[in-house]
Amino acid sequence: MADTTTPNATRTDNPKPVLRPADPRFSCGPVKKYPGWSWDAIADAPLSRTHRAGAPVARIKESIERTHALLELPADYKVALLPGSDTGAMEAAMWSLLGQRGTDVFSWDVFGNRWTYDARDELKLKDLRVFKTEPGILPDVAQYDPARDAIFTLNGTAAGVWVPDLDWIADDREGLTLCDATSAAFAVGIDWSKIDVLTFSWQKCMGGEAQHGMLVMSPRAIERLNTWRPDWPIPGLLQLHANGKANMGVYEGATLNTPSLMAVEDYLAALKWASRIGGLPELIRRREENFAALDAWVQGADWIDYLCETPAHRSPVSVCLKYTDPAVIAAGAEAQWELTKKISSLLERENAALDISMHRASVPGIRIWCGPTVERDDLAALGPWLDWAYREALDAG
Numbered sequence: 067m068a069d070t071t072t073p074n075a076t077r078t079d080n081p082k083p084v085l086r087p088a089d090p091r092f093s094c095g096p097v098k099k100y101p102g103w104s105w106d107a108i109a110d111a112p113l114s115r116t117h118r119a120g121a122p123v124a125r126i127k128e129s130i131e132r133t134h135a136l137l138e139l140p141a142d143y144k145v146a147l148l149p150g151s152d153t154g155a156m157e158a159a160m161w162s163l164l165g166q167r168g169t170d171v172f173s174w175d176v177f178g179n180r181w182t183y184d185a186r187d188e189l190k191l192k193d194l195r196v197f198k199t200e201p202g203i204l205p206d207v208a209q210y211d212p213a214r215d216a217i218f219t220l221n222g223t224a225a226g227v228w229v230p231d232l233d234w235i236a237d238d239r240e241g242l243t244l245c246d247a248t249s250a251a252f253a254v255g256i257d258w259s260k261i262d263v264l265t266f267s268w269q270k271c272m273g274g275e276a277q278h279g280m281l282v283m284s285p286r287a288i289e290r291l292n293t294w295r296p297d298w299p300i301p302g303l304l305q306l307h308a309n310g311k312a313n314m315g316v317y318e319g320a321t322l323n324t325p326s327l328m329a330v331e332d333y334l335a336a337l338k339w340a341s342r343i344g345g346l347p348e349l350i351r352r353r354e355e356n357f358a359a360l361d362a363w364v365q366g367a368d369w370i371d372y373l374c375e376t377p378a379h380r381s382p383v384s385v386c387l388k389y390t391d392p393a394v395i396a397a398g399a400e401a402q403w404e405l406t407k408k409i410s411s412l413l414e415r416e417n418a419a420l421d422i423s424m425h426r427a428s429v430p431g432i433r434i435w436c437g438p439t440v441e442r443d444d445l446a447a448l449g450p451w452l453d454w455a456y457r458e459a460l461d462a463g
């Protein structure tokens with residue numbers, strides 16, 4: 067619940083809103099922990115033990131099994147815990163799987179650009195097509211070719227653009243689909259028949275800790291490992307093979323290196339919270355309700371609007387907003403970044419919102435997380451604070 071303890075502002079022409087978000091954490095990652103989280107959640111972590119011992123392995127296996135259940139994965143899909151957060155999981159998939167056929171990358175935000183760089187400049191894939199757009203615009207997914215491997219991001223966290231459906235992916239494809247779902251897993255429904263590889267990190271929709279990545283593999287992706295080993299060097303941390311075949315141990319909790327058992331415990335606590343409240347449908351419902359609360363304010367705001375102009379492509383998870391006032395636009399990008407800085411510091415000072423600046427690799431503006439761990443009332447209370455901070459920042463010059 068938002069609280070009502072905001073002291074009245076001395077200025078009368080721009081009074082501070084009466085309601086203040088009870089929790090000001092709207093960062094797009096790491097994101098707010100689930101409601102009710104406390105340090106007690108990790109009190110029983112099997113710390114100071116080898117991660118190969120019975121109890122720690124059981125915890126890792128439980129996190130894999132609960133992930134499988136909560137994501138409503140088909141029974142024959144596999145889940146592994148990898149090092150290096152989402153980036154580690156995605157690069158492990160790229161390094162271990164690609165090169166057998168042509169690859170396409172659909173890129174529209176900073177991380178799509180990262181996978182493009184990996185494919186083009188590090189792996190030096192010979193047969194590579196890149197479909198890249200500016201922030202706010204989804205590439206033309208109709209270019210997808212089922213004969214090729216395809217890499218795409220489900221929700222571009224820094225661009226405010228998501229892929230609204232996966233209908234463009236052929237069921238009888240020959241290539242694999244590699245999906246970076248860092249900020250989409252647990253917040254949207256996923257048609258698993260279209261996905262061969264999917265990666266995410268704990269620090270997004272589940273409000274977990276960073277540095278551990280999750281890898282979901284379809285039977286076809288496992289089959290690729292069993293029949294294909296690229297001839298480029300693969301560091302141990304990205305190695306999904308063992309003795310020339312798929313390393314099946316990683317799907318049973320035998321991690322590639324030492325995980326943080328504290329972070330595993332924290333992730334388990336988040337998974338249990340999610341099951342308690344009703345599983346994936348309830349996580350999605352919370353995200354929808356959160357987005358609706360913010361959207362109601364955006365629709366009425368006269369100084370800011372969605373970066374993505376196509377409503378169907380607008381991310382309802384990581385909401386990216388750009389300035390619309392012609393005077394602000396005419397002032398140029400650097401002045402707009404300054405404005406963002408001022409708005410953010412005003413709101414941080416008031417403890418009304420933390421970490422709402424747009425990602426520096428995107429365009430100047432505001433970015434707000436609407437994932438399932440955030441509360442609707444806090445998002446509803448945030449809008450008037452944004453209006454207040456904008457007016458204050460403009461007045462400050």
Ligand SMILES: Cc1ncc(COP(=O)(O)O)c(C=O)c1O
Nearest residue numbers: 095151152153177223246248267
């Ligand atoms: C879409 C997307 N992909 C990948 C990443 C990288 O995640 P990590 O830092 O967990 O590796 C992020 C982080 O914000 C992201 O938003």
